[in-house]
Amino acid sequence: MTHEIAVIPGDGIGQEVTPAAVEVLEALDVDFEFVEAEAGDAVKEETGEALPQETYDLAASADATLFGAAGETAADVILPLRDAVDSFVNIRPAKAYPGVDAVRPETDLVFLRENTEGVYSGIEDRLTQDVSTLTRVVTESASEDLGEFACEYVEDNSYDGFTIAHKANVMRETDGLFRDTIKRVADENGVETDEVLMDAFATHVCLNPEQFDVIVCPNLAGDVLSDLAAGLVGGLGLLPSANVGPERALFEPVHGTAPDIAGEGVANPAATIISAAMLLEYLGYDEEGQAVHEAVEATLEDGPRTPDLGGDASTEDVTNAIIGRL
Amino acid sequence: MTHEIAVIPGDGIGQEVTPAAVEVLEALDVDFEFVEAEAGDAVKEETGEALPQETYDLAASADATLFGAAGETAADVILPLRDAVDSFVNIRPAKAYPGVDAVRPETDLVFLRENTEGVYSGIEDRLTQDVSTLTRVVTESASEDLGEFACEYVEDNSYDGFTIAHKANVMRETDGLFRDTIKRVADENGVETDEVLMDAFATHVCLNPEQFDVIVCPNLAGDVLSDLAAGLVGGLGLLPSANVGPERALFEPVHGTAPDIAGEGVANPAATIISAAMLLEYLGYDEEGQAVHEAVEATLEDGPRTPDLGGDASTEDVTNAIIGRL
Ligand SMILES: CC(C)[C@H](C(=O)O)[C@@H](O)C(=O)O
Ligand SMILES: CC(C)[C@H](C(=O)O)[C@@H](O)C(=O)O
Numbered sequence: 001m002t003h004e005i006a007v008i009p010g011d012g013i014g015q016e017v018t019p020a021a022v023e024v025l026e027a028l029d030v031d032f033e034f035v036e037a038e039a040g041d042a043v044k045e046e047t048g049e050a051l052p053q054e055t056y057d058l059a060a061s062a063d064a065t066l067f068g069a070a071g072e073t074a075a076d077v078i079l080p081l082r083d084a085v086d087s088f089v090n091i092r093p094a095k096a097y098p099g100v101d102a103v104r105p106e107t108d109l110v111f112l113r114e115n116t117e118g119v120y121s122g123i124e125d126r127l128t129q130d131v132s133t134l135t136r137v138v139t140e141s142a143s144e145d146l147g148e149f150a151c152e153y154v155e156d157n158s159y160d161g162f163t164i165a166h167k168a169n170v171m172r173e174t175d176g177l178f179r180d181t182i183k184r185v186a187d188e189n190g191v192e193t194d195e196v197l198m199d200a201f202a203t204h205v206c207l208n209p210e211q212f213d214v215i216v217c218p219n220l221a222g223d224v225l226s227d228l229a230a231g232l233v234g235g236l237g238l239l240p241s242a243n244v245g246p247e248r249a250l251f252e253p254v255h256g257t258a259p260d261i262a263g264e265g266v267a268n269p270a271a272t273i274i275s276a277a278m279l280l281e282y283l284g285y286d287e288e289g290q291a292v293h294e295a296v297e298a299t300l301e302d303g304p305r306t307p308d309l310g311g312d313a314s315t316e317d318v319t320n321a322i323i324g325r326l
Numbered sequence: 327m328t329h330e331i332a333v334i335p336g337d338g339i340g341q342e343v344t345p346a347a348v349e350v351l352e353a354l355d356v357d358f359e360f361v362e363a364e365a366g367d368a369v370k371e372e373t374g375e376a377l378p379q380e381t382y383d384l385a386a387s388a389d390a391t392l393f394g395a396a397g398e399t400a401a402d403v404i405l406p407l408r409d410a411v412d413s414f415v416n417i418r419p420a421k422a423y424p425g426v427d428a429v430r431p432e433t434d435l436v437f438l439r440e441n442t443e444g445v446y447s448g449i450e451d452r453l454t455q456d457v458s459t460l461t462r463v464v465t466e467s468a469s470e471d472l473g474e475f476a477c478e479y480v481e482d483n484s485y486d487g488f489t490i491a492h493k494a495n496v497m498r499e500t501d502g503l504f505r506d507t508i509k510r511v512a513d514e515n516g517v518e519t520d521e522v523l524m525d526a527f528a529t530h531v532c533l534n535p536e537q538f539d540v541i542v543c544p545n546l547a548g549d550v551l552s553d554l555a556a557g558l559v560g561g562l563g564l565l566p567s568a569n570v571g572p573e574r575a576l577f578e579p580v581h582g583t584a585p586d587i588a589g590e591g592v593a594n595p596a597a598t599i600i601s602a603a604m605l606l607e608y609l610g611y612d613e614e615g616q617a618v619h620e621a622v623e624a625t626l627e628d629g630p631r632t633p634d635l636g637g638d639a640s641t642e643d644v645t646n647a648i649i650g651r652l
Contacts, residue, residue: 130466138460
């Protein structure tokens, strides 16, 4: 069966790393049809719209989407795209690789971030000159979906259980509902859980990252804590992510457009290529996905390396090396 | 003039480190009258109330309060106590000390955390079986107060300016108001600012803590990001904090009750004693405050050290060493 893959390079180094990941996918024996579309600052400049309707529609109908990065318009692009694929969970692995300088080389975490609500509800008001409000929404149904997914995830990937990170000592009703619902779903599925306050997690993950594996958390907590983990493994250059919905999914590196190096052909394609590996696994190409993971890891360890990792190789050199190792 | 100092040891190691800090204050030539009061799990057990009215009233009338820690009831104690002193800013220095193992020894930061609103508004509802909400409140007036304070703070402490950390790309109205108001106040006062998204801050502070000095942020951002910084300097054992209001203030270590070592007499009193140094400075005893800071730093560097820092000294040994160095 042919899978339709939407490819949205976006801005800056998105234009370099996304084609690199497509090249890797094309080197495999998989039946993909790639359809490219625009989003981001550049298309907004031209058309007034950061996310043209046809790009949204493409992501909403393709089997999977590979997205690069967007600049100033990032929130206007990525939040609707997550919605286009109906994504209820953002999977963010944060793993330190041998051969790459890391603040905490023991880090090997996976964040399962709620991807639809919390402070991302978009419900804000300026009530008076003085007072503005945002309605943070937490639903039992979204928490259940995330909990079910987390249970499957830890089973499929042979983890012992997961940790729920929250701030229910302050957000008693909303994060209380989040925590209690996920805990209940885990109990029903016979999956072990523990819990940690998100502030305490921030301290402890710096001191002892090896004490955590899979962390399930609300939307903003997932945003901040996974970026923290990115710092521990040595920057955003290596972090992939998957926005998974019930019928389709969108894959993107966690990094941005890196305007300082955009256009120079030296961007590190690793995060996008690992995101492509997650895309392969999502579509059932487990062996191919595994092969890409291994080829990236071997390349991170033995080179060639782009300048962000202390080397002087180009995006193309690294991509070719990865393809050579498949 | 005699200053009335409320002393609220609370639970766990609060009972050990708070008296240690009082001993240090008593060793100085200052005119303090200490009044002790109860709060926390133990008094809740006895009386049903984690924060008895007389404790609240004492904090609301004393010139300054020194608080230790509370256990399960932490939120029920510390949030009302912050309110009792009308605290609009929580000052959280996070500094790595020579002689103390740190993940990032270059870390030397001060967080100025908004201390009254954001997701700490307490306005939550269960609208339906499925839907719960929390109203996140950001006001221009609270942002102005924090901005004014931040300007004075960077001037008094000879910083070049401050960084505003926020999530205004998603929380456009609320964090937009926060950022714009603080930026306007800084501009009016001729203070330089820059800004960073709170998630990007989490990455960058791990990679290059030396690029930041003073960080001004909303309530929950300050909670999480300062705890992250605590991880970078080697744990919560060393972090002091000040909850400052227009007429009084409350000082507390950032750490908790440490039930695993409570009662053994080996808790590290450093964070509480540094909090006491901030109390001295707050009440105008600048020289005495400075002397306490220096005595703590010398003791962290040359010992004796409590077990959390790899030593085998007791709380009393460390306290005596600090007093000996005054
Ligand atoms: C660009 C922004 C809206 C986005 C988010 O907050 O989710 C980004 O930080 C991310 O983590 O993908
Ligand atoms: C105990 C809790 C309510 C508190 C907070 O969230 O402010 C604590 O984490 C802190 O940072 O002092």
